[in-house]
Amino acid sequence: MPGPGRWPAVVIGVGNEFRRDDGAGPAVIGQMRDLVPAGVELVITDGEPTRLVEAWTGAALAVVVDAVRADPPHPGRIHRFVMDRPGAGAARPASSHGFGLDEAVALALALDRMPGRLIVHAIEAADLTQGTDLTPVVAEAVGAVAAAILDDLGAGPRLPGQGRKTSVPGT
């Protein structure tokens, strides 16, 4: 098993491009290509827990971006939080894959495979039916999250409210 420090950072987009707003995570990764500093790995995955654990094992910093459902809903709203235990997030994953991040964190803790720091960006989804286009508010949030992650990596402008556990309006 690789030890800590395998990469400085990994950014993981979780989701399914064929379930509309569930494709927000992969869309963020798409926007970040050619923009991230050297040594930062970009990964798209479906949220299956062992894949998440493998993706962030050994990373000093892991940033995960996923679509979420929230009640009451506010599509396009962005949540950013540091996750060090299951259930630390502000909203439930929306993805068609359903399970994922909480289980991945629990598994990583059991196996001592947590990254040095785990930051999660969650975008509230509006439409999770089958299809390939993001809704406009979620598409707008994708750009904001990509910029916020670049800031997490020390490579971009700071968004309002970033740097502490909080929610940031995405529109």
Place this chain on the structure above:
Amino acid sequence: MTHKNERVLSVTELSRVEGEGALYLRASGNRVEEARLDIYEPPRFFEAFLRGRAYTEPPDITARICGICPVAYQMSACQALEQACGVTVGEPIARLRRLLYCGEWIESHALHIYLLHAPDFLGYRSGIEMAAQRRDIVERGLALKKAGNAILEAVGGRPIHPVNVRLGGFYRAPARAELAALTDPLRRALDDALATVSWVAGFDFPEHACGGDMLALSQPGTYPIERGTVQTRSGLAFPAAGWDEHVIEEQVPHSTALHAHLAGGTRYLTGPLARYSLNSRWLSPLAREAARTAGLGPTCDNPFRSIIVRSVETVYAIDEALRLIEAYEPPDPPAAEVRPRAGVGHGVTEAPRGTLYHRYEIGADGLITTARIVPPTSQNQAAIEADLRAFAQARLDLDDAELTRQCEQAIRNYDPCISCSAHFLDLTVERSLLIPNGAWFPCQVLAAGRPW
């Protein structure tokens, strides 16, 4: 006044299965009246979605049906569309496809054996709980899974939804050195796979046999993965083009996936038990020996022992991958040319969970006019329900919680891949009396979360 004792077990979201599904079991007195596996999956949408698309697109589009077995969808789609266009790929491309498929078998089987199925036999509520107690064991499972991933990445371009597959073959053939780099990790994985067989062979298995027929591909001389003739245990044998004649699908009210049975009305099972029972003699000597030492005979009817069969198939897939890598010569060109023509094509391959059939009709302009996809789990629904009914009937003396737990395990024996999605479980057990006017009177409701 007489009251009829009724028990209803309802698991609204099954845990540790690949997808979204539910279990419903109703017993009256000492008799199981109804057993249902409720499935809500998306492949039916994909059939409509494909109409009007170019003939080159299904390998990429259908791969999105499932994150666990995208290669199966790609391979069945390629086979069907190439047949429609009158193209047969050469052996070097066929062997590279088989190698890619081996990676998917290894990854999928390792996930199911270690994190979804083994916890049932060892008394853990989840794979995560098992990881906390048996870190060494779970790390071995993850290492196996990673070995499969490495093949998918080297041949397919990435571990999920491979991007290097195209009609006729591959966009790029990996260099010999790229595949040779997989050899040492795969040799270590082979040791892990053999240890896995020994480990699961020591589990306690209830005596139980599934009824009905079995259906799998068969390809004399080799264990079936990416091609073969469809065979049944009762003696049917037909090519992919004969699927519609021999396999009948029908809608049932409680599931969005179609149920399937043979044309004579017989239900059947597809998947590792069927594959093994019809083809165990074609395993490699190493895998055959692993099966023998694990106590498997030439056939296996006990769904609980499917975890041994999956472990043996994992040994086989790694052994086969090593053989294919050793003999590998990059296909040149990496893909055969596939020109569109009006026609119909059928493709059938062995996904980790069983036989996966695709059928496409395309016009002279290369646009798809009809598409049909028959995944293994929908074929298995009727067999799972029949098995569940017989299984529960013999265990009605158990309390609701234990009966539900055992029924869930019985379903997980089949590794149902219900869709590309999965949920943790909200479990509800309900005891009810049916009073003479037919109204339900709930007596007790329990709810418990069940993690992945």
